Amino acid sequence: MSSSQSFLESPPHSQASGRRRRSRFTHKQLHQLAQSTPHSPLRCIAHIDLDAFYAQCEGVRLGIPPETPLAVQQWQGLIAVNYPARAFGITRFLPLSEAYEKCPELVCQHVATWKEGEDSWAYREGAAKDIATSKVCLDPYRTESRKILACIKDALPPAPIQRVEKASIDEVFLDLSAQIHAILLERYPELNGPPPYDDPTENLPMPPTTALDWATDALVDLDGAETEDDDPDWDDIATLIGSEIVRDIRAAVYAKLKYTCSGGISKNKMLAKLGSGHKKPNAQTVIRNRAVQQFLSGFKFTKIRNLGGKLGDEVVTRFATDSISDLLTVSLDHLKKALGDETGSWLHSTIRGEDYSEVNPRTQIKSMLSAKSFRPAINTFEQASRWLRIFVADIFSRCVEEGVLENKRRPRTINIHHRQGQQTRSKQVPIPGGKQLSEELLFDSAKNLMAQVVVDGRAWPCSNLSLSVGGFEEGVSGNMGIGGFLVRGTQARSLLESERERSHGEGEDDHERPPAKRRKVDTGGIKGFLVTKEESSKGENGDQEHDGLFEAREPIHDDDNDYYEDMNNFDEDTATGETNLSPAGQRSPLSTPLPKHQQSLDSYFCTRCKSDIPLTEQAEHEDFHYAKDLAKQLQEEERDSTARTSAPKAKATPQASGGGKGKRGRPVGGGGPAGSGKTGTGTEKGQRRLAFGKG
């Protein structure tokens, strides 16, 4: 708040008095540093970013020398390219063939995969050809990410001083303020003394040094009016110490795990992040307060966090420029008028180097997702079900790593996302509590959700499917019996946890992002968002944004005709799962042969399909019929809604109460409900079973 004013005012005891000059900073501001107050003018934030992370992971795992050109492959594309390979002009998303043309010695490692019918993920020979039966697995990188995070934390002081935010799998933010405060007091005893007259608004003495040793850091040039001859103030010292800390951390990570990373050190998250990307690999960049404007003016504002998307595009078109320098000439009022008050003022301060968002000391994930794009699309519930089983195995194993089996954490909801053409839909239900979380439990819920998608209509062909769990709770017991209901919800959260949330609650997260109430305007094209509240007059279903993979198939907002159309399709689907519903006429490889591991198993005869169904398929096969029956039933209800009131029992949404699992009336066969099939899941450390067999 008012701290920025005193920050700019000339010190009370200035040179004019002939006495020793004093710092621009006050004792109070020094004290704020200890609390990691976001508005402290001495604040120091760092961003650390692993260099070509996935590529480094593979290099370390395989013991490949770091100078070797190395890329990580996912199907026919590259998802990570190390710096030696980049020197050959190899980039992300370059087709494999072109990459080899540019560098015949390139080492290409395919990502690990989950494969249908296999018990666990693995690095496999020729994985790229199994795109139809496998999904990629990022577990190896998560594991390495964890190790690195632990190493970084080890290199820092313990808990309250240390503030680490895991920003992604390969990035962290550090708030170094409190640690730097401690180091300042230690190194400069004169700072320990009480303020003159015990007045905290008194300015600090100047630092004793006149020339700072900036080591080998990439030091950003100063702003125009500044010169290197100017005496350093405490903010320069603080940044220098921050730079030392980051260098030590980087050295520790390399010494222990052999990963290189780049760093940015500055007064806030935005600048630190910009800094870490400034010079790579294996380098760090320091942006002193007095160099901020110089540094920033060299960037396009679309490089700034939150301006890389539609908002940034909007600003570009509004002001016909993408340069920060140009935008600096636009007045606050003008920005507000064009973008709305909040977004306007956010942008105004952001391009001036201001960002008071907090480093959120959080390293635990809040949700996890397992997904797959289908090429070609899949067309039956059974196919979807097989993928769901893989998703569940993936997610469950990650839940185990989160400590669900020890009741450390537990997800509250499960979510399915489904895509057909341009249309995406999602459904979610609470995960039934009370029981120990298990693959069966998740798989059952997932199938229920899928059935809901199916009965909603227009489910096929499905081009993308994903399953996620979220709403993780701390320390919730999943055991049956007394503990199960005694320990629940917020009561179970550790004091530490709630304490943390209280002090760093999301409430006062100052301008974490552009807070605009952006209103969705359905004009279709690239600018789906306006910042003002103008409504689009046209527009219900213009061209949807093309994503390059799928062309528009049909209008999105349609009426029930499409619903029936799709239901009819579904209805014609034969039980063998071979019917082809795709407009393009492809047949999914998944639908034809049964995986080998199922062929030899016992099967049962499905009277509706008039064919043998392996026992391992029984649960989902029955679900298949179940969803089909539901669909038919709903369709009839629709049709006869006016005439008949008696027939449809309110079975319409039996799954909605996901908790009553196994209660559903099964149309077929004596087989128990899907969930009741006990699979002796011997989850022996790290290895997880995919099989969902009946005991």
Added chain:
DNA sequence: GTGGATGAG
């Protein structure tokens, strides 16, 4: 709380 959407890596 649910479902859709943006944004970032």
Added chain:
DNA sequence: CGCTCATCCAC
């Protein structure tokens, strides 16, 4: 590109 993760908003 394909896959994760987080957050926000309208309902």
